[in-house]
Amino acid sequence: MFKNVYNWIDERLDITPLWRDVADHEVPEHVNPAHHFSAFVYCFGGLTFFITVIQILSGMFLTMYYVPDILNAYASVDYLNHKVAFGGIVRGMHHFGASLVIVMMFLHTLRVFFTGSYKAPREMNWVVGMLIFFIMLGLGFTGYLLPWDNKAYFATKVGVQIAESVPYIGPYIAQFLYGGDIVGAQTLTRFFAIHVFFLPGALIAMLAAHFLMIRKQGISGPL
Amino acid sequence: MAHGHKSNEKVVYVGDSRVKKGAGVQIPPDYTSYPGKSEAFIPNFLLKEWMVGCVVLVGFLVWTIAEPAPLGYPADPTNASFIPMPDWYFLFLYQFLKYPYVSQDYIVLGTMGIPAVLFGGLLLAPFLDTGKERRFYRRPIASSLMFLSLIAVVYLTVISWSHYTHQLEITNTIPEHHVREEKAREAVEKGQEPPSTVKKPAAPVAIVDAKDPAMDIVKAQCIGCHATDLKGQGSFPALTGVGDKYSKEELVEIVTNGKSGGMPEFGSKLSAEEIDQLTTWLAKQKAPAK
DSSP states (O other): OOHHHHHHHHHHHOOOOHHHHHHHOEEOGGGGGGTTTTGGGGGHHHHHHHHHHHHHHHHHHHHTTTTOTTTTTTHHHHHHTTTEEEEEEHHHHHHHHHHHHHHHHHHHHHHHHHHHTTTOOHHHHHHHHHHHHHHHHHHHHHHHHOOBBBHHHHHHHHHHHHHHHHHHTTHHHHHHHSSSSSSSSHHHHHHIIIIIIIIHHHHHHHHHHHHHHHHHSSSOOOO | OSSSSSSTTTOOOOOOSSSSSSSSSSOOOOGGGSSSEEIIIIIIHHHHHHHHHHHHHHHHHHHHHHSSSOSBBBBBBOOOOOOOOOGGGGHHHHHHTSTSSSSGGHEEEEEIIIIHHHHHHHTHHHHHHOEEEEEGGGGGHHHHHHHHHHHHHHHHHHHHHHHHHHHHTTTOOOOHHHHHHHHHHHHHHTTTOOOOOOOHHHHHHHOSSSSSSSHHHHHHHHHHOOTTTTTTTTOOSSSTTTTHHOOOOHHHHHHHOOOOOOOOOOTTSHHHHHHHHHHHHHOOOOOOOO
16 A cells, blocks of 8 residues: 555656665765764764754744743743643753754764864865854854843843944844844844744755755765 | 666765875775775664664753753843853853953954954865865864864853852852742742742722712823823823822822922912812722732
8 A cells, every 4th residue: 555655656756766865875884883983973963963853843842832022921931831741841852952952063063173074075065064053053042032031131131232342233233133222022022033933944954955965975984 | 866876876985085196087986995884874874873862862851851941030121130141152252252352442353353263264164274184183283273272162161150150159149040949849848839930910900989070180180191091101100009009198299299200290280179189089099909
């Protein structure tokens, strides 16, 4: 039954090459921790992606309860954290996952740097990877404000004030982030939109580019 | 994709340090030329990856259950004693900006100059370090720059954190999310509901005795500022429920002589009887007893 359905689709769309390319690509010995334990350093990229998937999934569940306005934001997080079944765990995964993504991505970057894997012909993939790094930092910064507690409020205030000190464009950046002149209702909805729509969209596009390039070029050879 | 449709074609790996220079036409070897144990991604390698993934996931879940995500008290912009602290991965930048020559008059150097050079250098690393050599110990400049930056980042983060904990000590502050968690734990131990930290919006207070003749004075004098429904507007407070805030004597004083912040004096506009009538009515404006 399943096979018939698959064949029916495959006849029309020729989907076999798409997944066979992913399925059959070789994992060489030098990156396989089963053969050389030290090759675990090659796992950090995959783990970053794994935690990113957890972030996306837990974030999707958080938006079921979170209300992005200054009157209800804190109350909704409080309710989610303490009243909703497993809400504390889902929020905990999103909160600590944010740190874990940064750690894993940092380790992955160091692995790529110290194995010289960013060199020709993989320059573009390195640049895309760095853009992913900056997007992740942006996600961390915008997500920090959303619970709307004192820590969130004052950290964001300080952060935007630092951005404001950039010459010429600083005041414009600050106004863009604030949505006005202070951290307020506009700032919260703005950060919510950036955190939930703009940056994840950019992140997914960049990840697609990152993975396409690694499939096209293969993993870098042994040293 | 790398495979194409030819079954004998394998992924071709390039840019490898094993490729010798000057050996004529450079056709980088693929992995079949390295003696080793390659395996297919699906299912062999993916199964192992999933096993590692499961272990990581279980560890992560145990962590989130053992350590609840912190939540302090609702944001209060007037709270002047709160020590602001960014998330830990921004601490190195936060600390860096505290040093002279990258702050105050030199803030441009701190927010733009040095970070732009460092992050720009990192972003463009493949174009700055164009040598063929990949082993880090054969690339002393790139590697030592990276090691130096790593040491600097770790140092700045540690310093920033110890500075923060020191500040907490001297101001004798316990971070809010700890206070809150502790109070909730104590309440639960006593068998009570954890104290709510959510501010409840005040229930709207109705006008008491709206048919009183004093209402005519209110309509003539007060609603211009305190709004037609007496709920207040802008910086003008609501008159509903004002009897809970002030006694009749205090109301007489406020109405007669005005109050700083916009309340004009009515001593010259209204007679003593009118003021008495008005304030008697105002003093009755109390929220219904629960």
